[in-house]
Amino acid sequence: MKDKIRWGILSTAKIARTQVIPAIKQSQLGQVAAIASSDKNKAEQTAADLDIPKAYGSYKELLNDPGIDALYIPLPNQMHVDYTLQALAAGKHVLCEKPIGLNVRDAQRLIDGTAQYPHLKVMEAFMYRFHPQWQKAKQLVDDGALGGVRNVQCTFSYYNVDAGNIRNKAGGGALMDIGCYCISFPRFIFNAEPERVVGLLNIDANFGVDALTSGLLDFGSGRQATFTCSTQLEPFQQLNIFGAKGRLEIEIPVNAPNDTPCRLFLQRDRIVEEIIIPITNQYTQQVDAFAKAILNDTPVPTPLSDALGNMRVIDALFESGKKGEWAHL
Template structure:
């Protein structure tokens, strides 16, 4: 297969500049054709820095372009659904950054709107699922090496005290749970391949920003299967996941921001003996874009359906609701 999907990038967001665009440029089934930004000078600079052939005057010009097949949307959270729908209406396939919207109603609005374009592909960009370390984790779980998996424990934190940053603004859908906690919600849903039946959330709001700076949650999947999560925008940078079963434990050192220039590590504990497993170098962003691009070329289902995005948003909504009410919320 020689054809490549021609990608347009909506915005000069850091995740695009530093991770996704360089990854697409490594892809087998994808290439970056152009970029647009609300600030054309930033688009020009990014194009020059990264060798992107074309700069469009604005988002609408890029969406209308006949030389763009698919768009990657790393815009602020509150713009995800609207611009995804605009891109679909313009005949473009869409890979949209997580979280897919501001809440479950937003996600449902996208699902309803996307139903008008069944020939177009659309996916939420949870890139971690494409990394070989997660493929290995699922292999270990499915082989029964952990016994019955009963608990998933995750933490993800960093420190950002800039009040002007979109991650600290309520109006753009900022806060710990939306920005990085969405991964911690996704992890156990992916491990158990199920949805929690009820959740309990403890949400601390920054007194100045009014976004959640520290959120913890307890997810009950029923039948003695549970998950705990903690996410913060004001703690020492750290991420880790432990998947614990009746016969073993699996720890992934960097479950989200895996190295793309050196091997990653995970640790398998059985009978109190810990084995270090080295995962070969891989770029999860390139693997994600190639998988999505191949789904377009083959007219096959995307790896992660929109129903998964809706499920994640429902849990996030419930955690916020529980934090306000101080009690369990059923899904």
């Protein structure tokens, strides 16, 4: 039995170079064995910069490498499902970046495609769930520290008007790139799916994708979530969970730093308690959890059914935005 997963990185995307590759290198259960790019020079330069043993000038070469156990796929959204299925056909486990695809049809196609590979693991890379700050938040909610939770509010934004950036092209946009987090958060907290949603999307005239999107998610039984996400606002992120007897604020819900502690703020009876979460690399936690599922042949922590659920909400928000009315799930 292997004691470490040999990872291949399918793309030289920034998130791979700056977050996931360093995280795997810190992992106790993984090692980066190869990287591929459609531009061989980029692959070789990245391999040299990050001390990766092998570099390939095509994705197919990496897929066919028998020395690779699992692939991390940070390709553009429209390539996620096709390359995940190709990786499975090549006998590789897959950790794929969010969102899992472009729509529900994509997500279902992936789920259907995995049926013939029951021995292989596939997971959508929502790394936030592996950070102790989120595990603490979920514990507080589940233990009733806030009373009955009724509302989750999230704001997430950054500023990017680069026409060449993949986020400003078809398949990108605020909702797909960062709004998917704002949808995942309340689904995780409520452990439920919304019954209906309303979306308000401002489409950039030059890029043709949403640059500012707000949403209202109705989870029924008096539970709701609201969010705003944007690719053209001052960078900011924050999340608040409101209950009948308390409020919990996650200061940095998505891009939690791996070099300083994180903070939660628990408010009850108008008294605010600061909760310090020790330094953790959430990407390392994620790849280790995925590696354990491979090595122990156990289910992945976040199944593809969750990815399908998130995609359903994204589709419904787009539908609502076009029609100007509630979209029911």
